[in-house]
Amino acid sequence: MMMDVIDGGFFTTVQDGGRIGYRNAGVPVGGVMDAWAYRLANALVGNEGDEAVLEATMSGPTLRFHVETVIAVCGGDFPCTLNGEPMAMWKPVIIRPGDVLKVGVCQAGWRAYIAVSGGIGVPSVMGSRSTYVPAQLGGLSGRPLQPGDVLPIGTAREHNIRKPFRWGLSSDAGRYIDGKTKTVRAVPGPEYSEFTPESRRQFFAARYHVTPQSDRIGYRLSGPALVLGREREMVSEAVVFGTVQVPTSGQPIVLMADSQTTGGYPRIAQVAAADLPVLAQARPGDRIQFQPVAPEEAVQLYIEQQRRLGRWIAAIRRQWGEKDEND
Amino acid sequence: MEYTLFPLCEYAVTVRFASYIDEAVNDIVHETAARLQGERKEGIKEIVPAFSSLTVYYDPVVAGNYADVCAWLRENIGSTGQAARHSTRTIVIPVCYGGEFGPDLADVARFHGMTEDEVVALHSSGRYRVYMIGFSPGFAYLGGLSPRLATPRRPVPRTTVPAGSVGIAGGQTGVYPLATPGGWQLIGRTPLRLFDPHREKPSLLSAGDIVEFRRITAEEFARWREEHDDGRH
Numbered sequence: 001m002m003m004d005v006i007d008g009g010f011f012t013t014v015q016d017g018g019r020i021g022y023r024n025a026g027v028p029v030g031g032v033m034d035a036w037a038y039r040l041a042n043a044l045v046g047n048e049g050d051e052a053v054l055e056a057t058m059s060g061p062t063l064r065f066h067v068e069t070v071i072a073v074c075g076g077d078f079p080c081t082l083n084g085e086p087m088a089m090w091k092p093v094i095i096r097p098g099d100v101l102k103v104g105v106c107q108a109g110w111r112a113y114i115a116v117s118g119g120i121g122v123p124s125v126m127g128s129r130s131t132y133v134p135a136q137l138g139g140l141s142g143r144p145l146q147p148g149d150v151l152p153i154g155t156a157r158e159h160n161i162r163k164p165f166r167w168g169l170s171s172d173a174g175r176y177i178d179g180k181t182k183t184v185r186a187v188p189g190p191e192y193s194e195f196t197p198e199s200r201r202q203f204f205a206a207r208y209h210v211t212p213q214s215d216r217i218g219y220r221l222s223g224p225a226l227v228l229g230r231e232r233e234m235v236s237e238a239v240v241f242g243t244v245q246v247p248t249s250g251q252p253i254v255l256m257a258d259s260q261t262t263g264g265y266p267r268i269a270q271v272a273a274a275d276l277p278v279l280a281q282a283r284p285g286d287r288i289q290f291q292p293v294a295p296e297e298a299v300q301l302y303i304e305q306q307r308r309l310g311r312w313i314a315a316i317r318r319q320w321g322e323k324d325e326n327d
Numbered sequence: 328m329e330y331t332l333f334p335l336c337e338y339a340v341t342v343r344f345a346s347y348i349d350e351a352v353n354d355i356v357h358e359t360a361a362r363l364q365g366e367r368k369e370g371i372k373e374i375v376p377a378f379s380s381l382t383v384y385y386d387p388v389v390a391g392n393y394a395d396v397c398a399w400l401r402e403n404i405g406s407t408g409q410a411a412r413h414s415t416r417t418i419v420i421p422v423c424y425g426g427e428f429g430p431d432l433a434d435v436a437r438f439h440g441m442t443e444d445e446v447v448a449l450h451s452s453g454r455y456r457v458y459m460i461g462f463s464p465g466f467a468y469l470g471g472l473s474p475r476l477a478t479p480r481r482p483v484p485r486t487t488v489p490a491g492s493v494g495i496a497g498g499q500t501g502v503y504p505l506a507t508p509g510g511w512q513l514i515g516r517t518p519l520r521l522f523d524p525h526r527e528k529p530s531l532l533s534a535g536d537i538v539e540f541r542r543i544t545a546e547e548f549a550r551w552r553e554e555h556d557d558g559r560h
Contacts, residue, residue, distance in 0.1 A: 023375045023384070025522070025530035026460040125524050135464050135505050137524055190333055190341070235348055236461060236468070238375060238382035240336050262377055262461030273337045299337050299387065 001121065001153040007062040008145035009103065013131035013216075014120050014138070015257075016052040022126055023261045029241065030130040030138070033216060033257045033280035034111055037075040039309060040173060041115035043316040044072035044092045051119025051154065052129035054145070056112045058283070060103020061145055063114075065095045069156050070117040074169075076109020076177055076281050091168025109177040109281035118154035132258060134217070167319050173312060176278050181207065181287040184275045187295050189244060189267035190237075191228075199226040203268055207287040208252065214284055216258040221288060225250030226268060239263035242271035242279075244290075254279060274301035328355050330404065332397050338387055340396055342404065343380040350470065352379045353458050357535040359404055366403045371396075376534040377459045378468070417537045420502065420517050422451065422493050423548040428516035435478050435495060435512050447542055449473050450514065455500065455538040465504030465522025465530040469538060472500045484510030491517045493540070504530075515540075518551040 015038070018031025032038040032055055042051050054061065060078050073080055073089045080087040081102045087093055089112075095101070103112060122129050122140055131139025140149055192200065208223035226246045239245065243255045245265035254271060255263070256279075271279060272293055282288060293301070330344045342359065345352045360376045363383065370390025375382050385396050424447045425432040436443045455471040462468070477498040485508060488494075492503045494511030503509060504521035521531045532538065543551070 021373060022464075022529065023373050024460060024533065025464060025528075026462065026466050027464045027529065126529060134507070135522070135524075137464070187334075187336075190335070235346060235378045235380075236459070237343070237377050237380050238335055238339065238341055240339060242336060260462055261375065262459065270336050295334050295337075295393065299392065302337050303387075 001118070001155065002066050003116075003151050003153060004064040004066070005061060005145045005147060005149035005151060006064055006100070007102075007147055008149070009056050009061040010058040012054050012056045012061045012145045013133070013143075014052050014122050014140055014151075015055040015130045016119075016128055017050040018130055018257070019126050019128035019132070019138070023238075026261055027126065027135075027137075028132060028258050028260060030132045030216075030258050031128065032113065032130075034075060034113065034277040036176070036277040036305075036309065037111070037113045037174070037281075038115075040090070040169065040312060040316070041072045041074040041113040042119075043313045044074070044090070044169070045070045045115045045117040046092075046156075046320050047115060047117065047119060051115070052122065053116070053120060054114040056103055056114065057110060059105040060112055060114070062100065062102045063151075064098070064100050066097050067095075067153065068097060069095045069153065070165075071095055071101065072115050073103060073112055074115070074174070075112035077107040077174075078112040079104040079107065088168060090171075090173055092165045094164055106283070109174075110283040111280055116153050116156075118156035121152035121154040134258070169312065169316075177281045180285075181289055182278050182282050183289045183291055184279055185272040185293045185298065185301065186242075186244065186269040186275075186290045187272065187293055187298050189269045191234075191266035192268055194228050194230070194232075194266060195246075195268055196227055196229050199224075199228075199268075202226065203252070204290050204292050207289050210282050210284050210286045210288065212284040216256055218256055218259065219254040219279065219282070221252045221254065223251070226252060228266060234264050234266060236262045236264040239267065240270075242273065242276055243267050244269040244271065256280070270298075272298040272301050274298070274305040328352075332400060334393050335382055339382055339384045340393060340400065341380050341382045342400060345379040348378045348458065348470070350456065353456065353470075356381050360534075362405075363400070363403055368399050371399075377461065415535060415537055416533070417539060418532060419539050419541050420493075420519055421543040421547070421551065422515040422517050422540045423543050423545055424450075424493075424515035426545065428545070428548070429493070429514040431481070431494075431512040432514045435476070435514055438478055439475060446476065446514065449476055450495075450500065451540045451542050453540070455540075457532050457534050457536040457538060459534045460530055460532065463505060463507065464524075465532070467501060467521075467532040467534075467536075467538070469499065469501050472498055474498065476500070478512050480510040481512060484508055488513065489516065491519065491521070493517060516548070518548050518555070 018029040136142030208221035373384040455469040488509040
């Protein structure tokens, strides 16, 4: 059960829900940047939940399959072709042996998730298949895909699919990706009150650009400089996906999925977990408008988002159930 | 000891004992972390000590909301300072100082007006506390470097520093667990693997450990590698 990598794309890695339980060893959680697109892609191919997928950034890979299976591509708008014919995103697609999938250059958003029934079957390292490139950990030899790579595919459930799928998700599922200016809700961080009143106002009033120095570890933003009322030596404390740190340059950095476990810069804000997929789909040049929310509100937003996701997944499972009956 | 609780995000709360680095405070951090580990509440996923704080990661669906977790913490942090001391391990790290393994040893000696042997004697006679693990997988923040060895970073960082390199940066000393770029003054290298994802415990060092460095020769370094290396990397 294999697939060949004909072209790796700009930066494509194996990712799953992340490496939980090793922060004590200084190991980043990692995992997918956009958990919304990831979970829907897995559900669309009939996976149970946390299977590993391919995360493509900016331009996608070209893959040749050797087995019959089901795939789905979710996330930013990446024109896809299957054997040269246009292929829709956000829906399950039957793959026959020899089929070539080409995931093109991103037209909107920044990341795509390619899920395969049974998941990507690279070995699990410290409880996860996620690739953490700085330590060459997990994934395929701890690095992005390259031409000539061979990727193992996990065992898919019995599909016995004869007819093409006639259903997929409505465009509402990817609505959060639209727009060059992204509104991202954020809770004032532990050191928020130590910034000058002007900086506190600016952070939530100004628009910050995503710079090209942005990757899975962090997004470097550019905009009005943020300054502390009084400089002081910070003692390193915990940071997580979504923590907004401000180094001495005054230009904020949002830590992303591969965030280190501790940081020594003042934390002006924490991006609401519900809006991390929005940020994950922001590309260099996009503008970020932070909008303040209370901590309880952020929790509520997350719970509501999980419920919404649960409803989408339940609907997908119903379709799969009917599919099984009809075939 | 007094402490403050604050939410880090939707699923984590930080317990902060102080806003400065201090051995006694760090002791309390580790004692508290050990006690909370023992009290395991359902839905508590990770308890991670730092210099002067610790952070508790939880599953809000199972462990309850922020207020519930804070209540559990207040119940169990209790009167810190007198209860169950955490066990302290001492880990001896063999180091081959100088030569190709420690290309900056001569510079460090010159900077302090010492001989290379004096630098090595001073560095390998210290007892170093692992304040916390962070920054990168298996990287230990060590306290206890003799102020007489404090040396500024190199003006131009190296593009790659071999794994196991032992360095000094300002008042800190430490070991690079992975080959990474770095600006520390390199005085030696250990044949030990500080981080190995395939070990049951991937990080050799844990927060709260005591570290001692022991001088070994280049021959001992080579022999150690032969005996312990199973060909990985």
